[in-house]
Amino acid sequence: MPVTNSESDKSPWNKGKLVGQKAPLKPPEVWAIRVRLELANRRRDLALFNLAVDSKLRGCDLLRIRVSDVRTGGEIRRGAKILQSKTGNPVQFEVTKCTRNSIEAWCSFSKLQSHDWLFPSRKDRKRHLTTRQYARLVERWVGAIDLPRSSYATHSMRRTKATLIHRKTGNLRAVQLLLGHTKIDSTVRYLGVEVEDALALAESIEL
Template sequence: MDGGYLMSNIQLPAVKPKRRAWNKGRLIGQKRPLLPKQVWAIRARLELAENLRDLALFNLAIDSKLRGCDLVSLKVADLVVGDCVRERVSIIQSKTQRPVQFEVSEGTRDTVWNWVCSPAMLAVGHLFPSRFHDRAHVSTRQYARLVRNWVIAIDLDPSGYGTHSLRRTKAALIYRKTGNLRAVQLLLGHTKVDSTVRYLGVELEDALSIAEQIDI
């Protein structure tokens, strides 16, 4: 039988094109928290631009210390009751399915309220709705792009910052001022305190120094 005929009937495995790795060419590692002066710099730019949505999103990201997936999926009803914004909010984390509470400062409550009362939020359920009809709310990818734009606007290197920078910012400040890992653990919604130690980049010596100050 003709060899060419046999070869033409051999089924070769399909070769799928290799997808470019999402982290190719990117700096990977622990993202830095923002310093207070950097928080104020971003906030001032958003206020000047009168960007109600981004201002509410940024302020709430700092206060809530939520993961991006939980932040973007917040609903208006999670924060707003009647004609006021809650001072404390409790949600179930999507990653752990455990509850976590966070405080909403007065400034953040004002920006959230201004955003909720804007024409863009008429009869909308999610706090940060998507502009695309096939999505209920802003995606984590879009949130990451916004954070990148915010840090670039104040001349920071975007490779060193990300959505976790906003989650870590207030938590890192609380730890530096109080040394209370347990409090930070609760605020971040971590199951174990060693997760908080790793997340904040706390060294063993720091942890031992804190422990030595506690006498029971």
């Protein structure tokens, strides 16, 4: 049966692309991307990149953030709470100084108001960036520092800080809360924790 135009338009944006667990960024890679975005004076991309790393949000939730979600009385807050579209549950995250500065610079440059999307579409400010556009930006960011684009995607942004926190603390419950997972099993799978990792953590605890 032939596919109609309406059906073909509904094809997933990543159809035909390599899928699977995507790698998180390492701290030197995060800073390398930041430096490139700063040097290129790409205010929006820098604010989006920094907030993606800090918030650990899914792309769909990250792009639906309004200025009022992160700014109060002209000041960028040190933390925020967002309702997840997937679960309907709130998730909290910190907003580091580096991220606050980049968001403030972007809001000031774009003259964004409280009710505006934090990352509006350039064609229509009543709409926010799409997940497809976000995915293209991530590809551009990792490609700029010579990382293999097929190994990274938007979920790399979500996994970056969560993976680092887990490696430093071994606290799966904390990471579960930060990611907004309802089940710890989801966090284990998401981080790619193996049996060997779990045993190593257990052996490091003395009773």
